[in-house]
Amino acid sequence: MTLHMPPVLTYALRRLIQAVPVVILIMIGTFLLLKLAPGDTVDALVGDMGGADAAFIARLRAEYGLDQPVWVQLWRYMVKLASFDFGWSFVYEQPVATVLMDRLGTTLLLMATSLSIAFTAGIALGAIAARRAYSATDNLISILGLVFYATPSFFLSLMLMLVFSVKLGWLPVGGIKTIAAFYTGWDHVWDVARHLIMPTAALSLIYLAFYLRLMRASVMEVADLDYVRTARAKGAREGRLMTHHIMRNALLPVVTLLGLQFSTVLGGSIVVETIFTLPGLGQLAYQSVVQRDMNTLMGIIFLCAIIVVVVNFLTDLLYARLDSRIELA
């Protein structure tokens, strides 16, 4: 079989087959782990309601199938999952698939924008800092990076909010759009963009610090290697040296980090989503734990597991592209 397929496809197929037991193990493990937490979703619902009587509680438990033994619940869940049925969220009173899809857009938009900005700006600043190592420019960039790195995201978010919403009144405090304004077309796009400025800034500044520091270290290391000296001796100009010889090799560890962080994209950012009331997956995951909303939480974990597998695969492909010595095997 392998003879007729291009090596990339063979590689992809093998990775896919390896992924199936991993995902199944993750699902079973998570299910059991969640069952170890005290209480179930009925307790959480009743806690939110401010109390209920015994008959009400027993009826809800039977309704949700929580009166069954754990193994029965696990079996029922896994059978459903095999046909990609995520089940019903008792907390949201909607199918889990609907709950997830509602949130996916916001999270993807927020995370993809933040990561792209952070990645681009991070490697640019990191490279500049490294080329002018120990100069005033480098010091300024490094200090900024350190400040962003050390600032907790909740603090940064609240400070942005205090300055731009409360004091200056330029940007909306939170949410994804102006409710009851009924914008359409470009007005709607502009409205959503305005709502995303602060959360994106808060998130990307923190990620930016990671890329900046890593890129700076990586460029400085590569710049001292023999082949860079050789290239320079051949008469390559600084610009060419940077783009062809240094950057390409220095990017490897940065891409690794990007891959790692992209894997967590679906997890969103609990803190930033909560503070800016963005209806994303991070907030949903956190709420699902607190509410013991098993079906929703398992749905999120399933999605995340898939994404991790896919992104790992793509990262490996990218490695091979950046460094021809790496082979797909």
Added chain:
Amino acid sequence: MTLTMKQVGLTLAMTGALSSVAFAATAQEEVQKGGTAVIHMISEQRILNPGLRASTGVYNITGKIMEPLIDKSYEGYEPVLATEWSGSDDGLTITLKLREGVKWHDGEDFTCDDVAFSAIELWKGLLNYSSALQANLESVDCPDPHTAVFNYSKPMPIELFVAAMPDLGHPVPKHLYEGTDILKNEYNTAPVGTGPFKFVEYERGQYVLAEKNDDYWREGFPYLDRIVWRFIKDKSAAAAALEAGEVHESGFIGVSMADIERLSEDDRFDVGTQGYENNVAHSTVEFNHRNPILADVKVRQAMYHGLDIDYAIDTIMRGFAKPGRGPVPSAGGINYTDEVPTYPYDPELAKQLLDEAGYPVQDDGYRFHLRHRPAPWGEYTQLWAEYYAQAMKEIDIDVEILTNDAPGFLNGVYRDHDFDTANGWHQFRSDPAVSTMVWLRSGQPEGTPWTNQFGWQSDEIDQMIDDAASELDVEKRAGMYHEIQARAMEELPVIFAIEHPFISVTSKKLHNHHNPPRWNSSSWYDLWLEQ
């Protein structure tokens, strides 16, 4: 025996510290129509059917869309969908006259059929708290479309019935619910009611939107065009939204106490407890009486003497509270008394009582050790737990705090009894029979949250609770509750340490706010916004 509203109505005059926060006088100002009021919600209930979920978090939204039969004002009980009510002498039937010419938002008439269906299928069958209240409801007859007759197998005091109706008396439209799986009915999250506002949309985790009902039965109302409820979980972000003018009101202590204190000095806002008289809660200390040390009443009394309640009120509740006087709060009207034994702060006396009870200080410096579970119901409960642990240390009792989330707390205390002491928030719901008595009455089903799962039993008090629940004479019934309060303060099965209404922060742009004693749950037909 026919009781008028006036007789059963409770005069809810606010006293002392609670009334010190004055609200702007709005009566003379000219009403402005239109506008969108934006309301902050700290928690999201997701079910929007008050006939299925009895919770202020539900009423806060649905109160504007679906109306109860009877509501409560500062003057007494107010007719809404029911215009008159009376009980028979034997207490076995209650007759309601229903308002004529009221239409559901989909255009159908509101009639007795809706009330009968809701009472039997939802209030008796499915609604939390109500299923206990309506346990003896046999049937509801409809002699004509605007008369409903409730038949009970055991006497139902009309006072109790009426007191429960504002919360537990929301009819649902029969034509949308009959023959469906009520729990899964789509209208549970897209309510159809008779109220001044019509449901428009619900975006999970974000907001609920309702718009003006042009065919509302109160002529000329409502004033507002729209109401938006925004779910903001982060308290600091909610305070920022208030300050930026994006949100007009935040209720049920939706921002941190530090922000409440700060905003109360900001002249753009009204901050206070008015409008929560009907939603008073107790901060408690609950005992596990299975622990032989705590089973000794002398120990419990000593611990009460060790608590500086006034200090806790000033520092934790910033003065927005009063010392508790047993299971009925001062807002409980006729059923409340303050002639009960009290336990003033006196650590020396506390130590002496503990010595007498046979618990002297041991070699490790403590008399005994307790494991304490605080409920995660917000700022008050956490801080109250910390204060309690600190105060007990003063009288040489070591308290270890076990922090947990909501399911962890409910299971740890009510089902597994894995605690020595616990503290939570417990809301009083208009009448002791449908609220705080379940904390004292023994024989509650095993593991039921917010009931007596403390291993405490008194046949005498059980009997008194049962007698009071079916007593038809209002004065006599009140006398019985006074006696229960006094006994509860003597025996201290639970310390009802502090009673506190909730606190709202309201923009001064809103007018006619917090005018009934359950304002956040009421219909807001007269609320208007300055533009």
